[in-house]
Amino acid sequence: MELFVTTLTIFVLAIFIGFEVITKVPPTLHTPLMSGSNAISGITLVGAVLSAGTQHTTLTTVLGFLAVVFATINVVGGFLVTHRMLGMFKRK
Amino acid sequence: MPTAVINFAYLLASALFIFALKGMSHPRSAVRGNFLGALGMFIAVLVTVLDRRIVSYEIILAGLVAGAGVGALLAVKIQMTAMPQMVALLNGFGGAASALVAGAALAETIHMGGPFDLQLTIATALSGLIGGVTFLGSLIAFGKLQELITSAAVVFPGRHAVNALFLLANVALCVMVVMQPEQLLWYWLLLAASCVLGVLATIGIGGADMPVVISLLNSYSGLAACATGFVLQNNMLIIAGSLVGASGIILTQIMCKAMNRSLANVLFGGFGAQAAVKGDDIYKGKVKAASPEEIAMLLENAQRVAFVPGYGMAVSQAQHAVRALAQMLEERGAEVIFAIHPVAGRMPGHMNVLLAEADVPYEQMKELDEANRLFPQTDVSIILGANDVVNPLARTDPKSPIAGMPILDADRSRTVVVIKRSLSPGFAGIPNPLFAADNTLMFFSDGQKAVNDIISALKEA
Numbered sequence: 001m002e003l004f005v006t007t008l009t010i011f012v013l014a015i016f017i018g019f020e021v022i023t024k025v026p027p028t029l030h031t032p033l034m035s036g037s038n039a040i041s042g043i044t045l046v047g048a049v050l051s052a053g054t055q056h057t058t059l060t061t062v063l064g065f066l067a068v069v070f071a072t073i074n075v076v077g078g079f080l081v082t083h084r085m086l087g088m089f090k091r092k
Numbered sequence: 093m094p095t096a097v098i099n100f101a102y103l104l105a106s107a108l109f110i111f112a113l114k115g116m117s118h119p120r121s122a123v124r125g126n127f128l129g130a131l132g133m134f135i136a137v138l139v140t141v142l143d144r145r146i147v148s149y150e151i152i153l154a155g156l157v158a159g160a161g162v163g164a165l166l167a168v169k170i171q172m173t174a175m176p177q178m179v180a181l182l183n184g185f186g187g188a189a190s191a192l193v194a195g196a197a198l199a200e201t202i203h204m205g206g207p208f209d210l211q212l213t214i215a216t217a218l219s220g221l222i223g224g225v226t227f228l229g230s231l232i233a234f235g236k237l238q239e240l241i242t243s244a245a246v247v248f249p250g251r252h253a254v255n256a257l258f259l260l261a262n263v264a265l266c267v268m269v270v271m272q273p274e275q276l277l278w279y280w281l282l283l284a285a286s287c288v289l290g291v292l293a294t295i296g297i298g299g300a301d302m303p304v305v306i307s308l309l310n311s312y313s314g315l316a317a318c319a320t321g322f323v324l325q326n327n328m329l330i331i332a333g334s335l336v337g338a339s340g341i342i343l344t345q346i347m348c349k350a351m352n353r354s355l356a357n358v359l360f361g362g363f364g365a366q367a368a369v370k371g372d373d374i375y376k377g378k379v380k381a382a383s384p385e386e387i388a389m390l391l392e393n394a395q396r397v398a399f400v401p402g403y404g405m406a407v408s409q410a411q412h413a414v415r416a417l418a419q420m421l422e423e424r425g426a427e428v429i430f431a432i433h434p435v436a437g438r439m440p441g442h443m444n445v446l447l448a449e450a451d452v453p454y455e456q457m458k459e460l461d462e463a464n465r466l467f468p469q470t471d472v473s474i475i476l477g478a479n480d481v482v483n484p485l486a487r488t489d490p491k492s493p494i495a496g497m498p499i500l501d502a503d504r505s506r507t508v509v510v511i512k513r514s515l516s517p518g519f520a521g522i523p524n525p526l527f528a529a530d531n532t533l534m535f536f537s538d539g540q541k542a543v544n545d546i547i548s549a550l551k552e553a
Binding site: 003004007010011014015017018019021022023024025026027028029030031032033034035036037038039040041042043044045046047048049050051052053054055056057059060061063064065066067068069070071072073074075076077078079080081082083084085086087088089090091092 | 105109110112113114116117118119122123125126127129130132133136137140141143145146147148149151152154155156158159160162163164166167168170172175178179182183185186188189190192193195196197199200203204211306307310313314316317318320321322323324325326327328329330331332333334335336337338339340342343346432434439440441442444445448449451453454455456457459
């Protein structure tokens with residue numbers, strides 16, 4: 001229970017930071033914000049790598065492998081396409 | 093590698109993610125921000141791969157290579173007009189990955205014979221629920237945007253009852269996962285039910301409401317990662333997930349506010365499925381059609397010209413032609429602005445990306461409030477593929493379905509030129525009195541062709 005409260009604290013504080021930071025993003029950058037934040041949500045890749053690599057059972061390995069593929073598409077595709085888009089935003 | 097070092101690296105990665113989002117506060121710092129985010133991800137994955145619990149690398153490597161290949165291919169090949177589909181697809185994959193990881197963690201705990209503490213089981217159930225909804229919900233959104241399935245709202249009799257039933261089933265299955273975590277079957281049933289819920293939740297939402305749906309799914313994909321963080325007791329996942337969750341929620345709020353509709357109305361209202369109202373009495377005898385030559389003559393003497401782009405610009409791929417026209421006008425000494433409504437297009441910021449692709453400098457892209465200050469001193473406003481977001485009924489008719497929606501006051505500029513194929517209504521299904529206004533000229537044509545015709549007329553003049 002104590003551990004849970006600590007984790008919950010981190011969760012709530014992170015949400016606050018998220019709100020503070022995101023409200024400062026101008027509408028012009030909302031699409032790159034979505035694709036970029038999307039890439040960050042691919043962080044679940046870390047869990048996927050552990051499931052795929054620890055090989056407890058065939059099932060966990062298969063699930064881990066699929067999760068690694070999905071999350072990596074998310075991460076690599078997300079960061080790259082964001083980079084591509086941001087490169088187009090130029091000043092006069 | 094000792095656990096403390098790994099956790100320290102995770103802390104570093106979390107900080108880098110925050111810097112990444114902070115960088116997005118300006119186009120100048122955004123590229124570096126995105127790079128920092130990618131660096132954080134690289135560090136996080138690297139230290140995880142070096143974890144001593146990992147016994148084999150082949151499968152990880154295979155997954156990484158396959159995923160990176162597909163991801164890179166998508167990122168390089170995708171057209172800017174198709175960006176909403178791309179983001180929808182990536183959202184879906186993120187949600188699926190989170191649900192699969194939670195499932196694997198549960199299977200692993202079962203294999204080890206427990207312990208099943210409440211945090212693990214509740215978080216696993218939530219990962220499955222949110223992950224499944226995100227996965228299939230995003231695939232449906234992708235299908236609608238790519239027009240593989242109809243982009244209109246699909247409504248059927250009793251759909252609210254069916255939705256409620258599936259929501260209940262999902263909650264019940266969540267409870268079963270928590271009560272009997274050693275039965276993996278409950279988790280698979282939950283995943284299946286949540287996928288169906290994802291379909292039901294998105295299928296009833298029409299095309300022009302997609303900005304809200306994509307924002308919401310974006311938020312879900314973050315929350316799914318968050319729940320998986322609770323499953324694995326991993327603080328970095330929780331931090332990264334909540335940042336994304338917060339981002340999606342804020343965007344959802346902005347989109348709803350820009351349409352003056354509640355989230356519930358967007359999700360359950362079936363907007364865009366109603367029959368269109370005929371506008372014959374409004375348009376009859378009042379609509380003036382203009383030729384490219386007449387429009388070119390107007391533009392020749394204009395001091396300030398505003399372009400109001402909408403989804404139609406994306407459909408006819410007119411952004412490059414628009415940029416060419418804008419440049420011509422600037423060379424003749426006019427000031428050019430682009431007035432962009434928050435919900436123009438199919439996702440937040442869709443128009444901005446298209447214009448940026450066509451080399452329109454970001455200083456020229458004006459938000460709603462700023463644009464509305466400029467319209468009264470604008471000589472010509474060119475509406476290209478936008479409709480409901482410039483409909484004055486939002487200000488004047490309290491009974492209109494778009495009543496109270498903040499619109500771009502293009503009608504307040506001296507002359508309005510509307511480029512449109514016909515007088516057909518927009519997403520809201522209502523006529524637009526702007527088309528019949530005294531200061532409005534209609535140019536009935538495809539967007540890209542129309543702009544090119546104006547360019548040639550301007551060259552000859």
